[in-house]
Amino acid sequence: MTVRSLTVRRRSRRAVAGLVLLALLFSLVFGGPLVSPWGWDGTDFTAFHQGPSARHWLGTTHSGRDVFALTLRGAQRSLLIGLFAAVIATGLAAVVGTAAGFAGGPLDRTLMWGVDLLLALPPLLVVVVLVPRLSGGVPVLVALLAAFMWMITARMVRSMTISLCEREYVLAARFLGVSAPRVIVRHVLPQLASLLAVDASLNVSVAIIAESGLSFLGLGVRPPDVSLGTLIADGHGTVAARPWPFGFAAGLLVLIVLAVNLLGDGLRDVLDPAGGRG
Template sequence: MTASRTEDSAGAARPRQDAAPPAASPSHHLAGPDTVRGERKWRLYLRRFLRNRMAVAGLVIFALITLLGLLGPSLAPFGYDEVDFLAISDAPGGDHWLGTTGAGNDLFAQLTHGIQRSLVIGLVVSLATTAVSGFVGALAAYVGGWVERVILETIHFLLVVPSFLILALVSNDVGGDWRMLIVVLVAFGWMYYARVVWTLALSVREREFVTAARYMGLGPWTVVRRHILPNIGSMLTIHFTLGVVTTIQAETALSFLGFGVKKPDVSLGALIGEGSSLVYSAPWMFWFPALTLTVLTVSMAFIADGLRDALDPTSQAGGHA
């Protein structure tokens, strides 16, 4: 019978170790503790958001309106710029599901195109203003000194400038081009939130991990991008959501007054402005765009409220962890 023990160089008997050590679980190599912690955090945020019924309803309504804006133009029997001379200010029914405008355009086609145009303007402007205000405010708080003073003085000066008047004049000069309208709205829409970000970033820059990053020789842009902005990311997320609402409202006000999007292009504000003078003789031209705008902005407000409750650890509205 073969011995189950071997002898070492000193002659002492020791057990033979035939079994190999257990292999490490591949999950330890695929995801580190930081990744797992981040995944759990986002699951908690999602669970708290889904507990808010109004926020979920707002998300569903916003998704449906977005799908209407994306798919509506292909479903409409007429193009948004196509004129039906045999149907001038016709009531809803027949070939024109929501009626026609005073120029003979199909209102359903114009409404879906207006949703698409207003959403593009709102999302792009809100994203750009959030990015600009976040970086400018955080950089001013982190660098300090004369850079901070120059940035704050610039912000305070721009805040007292009559921005709506400048927006109206500039947008009117460019002939209602929605691309230039985006540029103008971004140029005059980042100052207030940059001031708010600066206030929040002042407390973040005093934390130990920011001090350690500074002593390690990381540049200001790297510290702002990696350490300061992620710690105020919840506020920036809420600002982005609410910024979509305020941008759409600003574009609606400009278009209503004739300074925003102009024909042959169309937006929700332009449709409301056109239908306001015919609210009694052709009420469908005003009420369909007005109701769409109201539902859109209210749904975004519900989403922002749900995000605030989900991302705020002190809020009890989203339930306990």
């Protein structure tokens, strides 16, 4: 076995560890409600702020709701919001970056001016101003998160596209009259696949953390629905006396972010061995 193959194998362990942990978390989050005796919106009027027991595996909240069911529901919301926001942000970065780099000229300048404008806006201030005026719920939250996550990647994609457009096979395709969209799809995007895959995976954890922070502040997921951020906000006031509502939600959030980051770092090291870390 060569030194290069040993290095790639060692670096791939992080990706495998992250993938396994993420698969286990997905199984727990989406399979756990099937075996739970309580629904996330159910209330036990005989158990308020009780600790973990055979009846309530992770205890109950101050309103008698099952912490296990609530935590899994919150994790489902946070995971789905993170996944959708990451996919939208990476897709937008790919479209804008390749269009700007391939077209050049006025379109390039216009798109990059828009990117610079968005980079200059403070995301939290924009969210604070817009969220109270919007009633779209989770879809609007996903759109807002994605809107502030794609600009730096778009600049990277633009730079790589400009470099790829100087390759012989791209110049030959354009000289033969192949349409711009077809050249981008067949010759440019495949070369950017590793960058976009890593960016999407890492954006998931960024989106989950951002959503949890906004929900903690009351600007994200709204009651009666829950996310990990709302559960942490509800439980942080009683964490010293009754830590289970806060502790399980915070612990699950840490595990999800850890798994996604391990997967993203591992993918980056495997797909870019020269630039990856040892």
